[in-house]
Amino acid sequence: MDKFGLDSLGVQEMHTAARALDTDASKYENDRNLEMQWAIKAYHHADTYFKLISTLDSRGLKLTRIDDEIYSKFKQKFPKFKLDILDNEELKSEESKALWRTFCNEFENVVEDFNFGTLIRIDAKKDYSEENTILVTRIQFYAIEIARNREGCNAACYGKPAPNEA
Numbered sequence: 001m002d003k004f005g006l007d008s009l010g011v012q013e014m015h016t017a018a019r020a021l022d023t024d025a026s027k028y029e030n031d032r033n034l035e036m037q038w039a040i041k042a043y044h045h046a047d048t049y050f051k052l053i054s055t056l057d058s059r060g061l062k063l064t065r066i067d068d069e070i071y072s073k074f075k076q077k078f079p080k081f082k083l084d085i086l087d088n089e090e091l092k093s094e095e096s097k098a099l100w101r102t103f104c105n106e107f108e109n110v111v112e113d114f115n116f117g118t119l120i121r122i123d124a125k126k127d128y129s130e131e132n133t134i135l136v137t138r139i140q141f142y143a144i145e146i147a148r149n150r151e152g153c154n155a156a157c158y159g160k161p162a163p164n165e166a
Helices: 011-020 032-054 066-075 088-092 094-105 139-148
Strands: 118-123 133-137
Touching: 011 032, 011 066, 066 094, 066 139, 088 094, 094 118, 094 139, 133 139
Parallel strands: none
Antiparallel strands: 118 133
16 A cells, blocks of 8 residues: 555546646635545544543553654643643644644654644543534644653543443
8 A cells, every 4th residue: 555545546536636726726615525534533532542541541552653752842841731631722823833734744654644634632531522622633643642641630530431321
C-alpha cells in the first residue's frame, strides 16, 4: 500500500483527484459529501477512543509507537498546559497557534494523518458531547491525550459507558 492510500483509487477517482489538483484553490467550495465523510470518521475515532479510556486503565494506554517522544516534546514545548479542562486560548490564540504549528510540523512525516481534524474533549472527566468537544489536529489530540493518560486526567472516565451506550 502506498503512503497516501492512492492505490485504492479507481480510474475515475484518480481522474477526479488529478482535476482537483489542477484547479485554482480559491475556487474550491466545501463539498458536503467530504464534510460528511470527515464527520463520520471523526465521530468513529472519538467513539472508539472513549470506549478505550472507559474500559481500560488509560495510564498504561499507548496511542502511537512514539508516545514517549510526543509526550516529551509536548511537555517541553507546553510545560504549563492545562490538561484537565482545555483552555481555548492555549489552543487557538495567535500566539498559541504559532507554537502549535511548530510542534505539529515536527511530526509531519512521522505520524500518519498528523494534521487531520480530530475531536477532543474539553473536560477530561466528561465524555464527548456537543458542549464538551472541540476540533484539533491529530497530533494535538495525541499530545494532549497521551499526557492526560499518563498524568491520570482520564481516570474519571474509567467505567463510564460511552455516550451512545448510556
